[in-house]
Amino acid sequence: MPARIISTIVIVLIFMYSICLVIFFFLHQNIKSNINKVNYEAAEVAATSGVLSSETYSYLSDSVNRYGDYMIKLKLEKQVKPGIYDVFFESGDIIDKELQVGDKLTIYLEDKNLSLFGKLVNSTILGYTPDGFVDGRIKSIKTAVIAKKAENLAKGYDVIADIEKNSGSVQLAILVVTKLNPAGKYYGLAAHEYIDADNLHYGDSTDESGNTGVNYIFDNGDFIKTVELYPDGVEKLIKYVQQ
């Protein structure tokens, strides 16, 4: 009689273990698939918008942390010139920074804890302990190559072209802020309310020549473009700030 009771208990336990294993496995797989999907979506948005915005990062963080306690690691390979990259790991250097075409962004997600399936697989059942630790943590890695630069990012040659293109405009002024001249330099006609004296062309003064001039615009330099408008919607000021 006791043997029968023991065998029944053992059978029920094995049966329950099998059922739990099946349920937790599919739960694990489902979470893994969702984590991969969220990670892919964030990488895709960054690739096609040219920026990993704080909103996208919050969406990523909120979405994955619903499934557990996730660690998010970012890596940005910023293309200095073809084939040569600067690598950044600090989220402060990556989030909300304007990215260039060719930069590569990697998002790595890892659950700090084992999933229920992982815990069950590594648990001691009826005195039996698995030989080695089975790493059942959910991980996901996605790397995106940036395919579009951020809308408001301009290269130095775009800034120079813009100055030349708008040199005759009375309504529009262009302000270029370089790293060596935080106050910036205005381009345009004196008739504009922001401009004291006519300055129609770039490259005709010493502060704009050579690599040492404070207002020198590097052809491949990155500039953030912001626009100020008149009440009727016409452009009043284009401000370029070197990154």
Add this chain to the structure above:
Amino acid sequence: MQQIVAAVVVLLFITFTFITLVYLDNTNSETEGIKQALNLSAKAVACAIDGSKSNYDEMAKGMDRSELSEIAIDNDKLLSEFYDVLYKNILNNESFERIKAGIPAKVVVYYDRFYIAGNDDKWSPPFYFTHYSGGKLLYLFTKSDIAYYYDNSGIKVFTNIHAENISREQKNDIIINKVNSAIFQYTFDSVTGKGLTVQIRNPENNEAEYKVRHSYFNVLDGITFFVLYKENTGIGVDTREFEYANYNVVGYTVE
């Protein structure tokens, strides 16, 4: 005794169901992962633009670009970047090699021609969008009604497709068929006697049913890079062969 037999039967049932479902689930996850990896990798075309071409300089200086002026893609750099990003999304040598082997065709479509690379990653000579009409070999463009041909003395003569009695829809069909015929050759399997073609959308075809069926893929805008992924998994059970086919077409367009 009956209890044990019943338990064994139930356990066997759970085990077989479990194994089948795990296989199905793994296959689905893997298919999804491959699709995501290919999607992210195809964007490598944007960073493979050949900066040494003069038209790129024009763009950089903010000058207007005519409709037919094009940017050039460095095909070798494109493949190198594509595989680099693909590997970073797979991070497993064996899987990467398997996926790489499953890509029988990589295609770059320009405004007037396309290039295709097979499993060996060697690019073909350019396939121009040509069409015989009225005894002339017309060279067509994807985004324009302009065409040209060479006259008897070898001089390039520009014309219009409408003057050659070709509608835009016909022109697009000619171009799509050209691309598909090359893809068919590159994906042709001599054992099964089958090759692949892609349902490329003709923007001029306004049939409702056609639009629904072809709404996903358009290579006629800008310069498009796309890859075909093909994986056939055969499972032999007794004397029967079950085939699981996984096909993906993934691309990205720069304009």
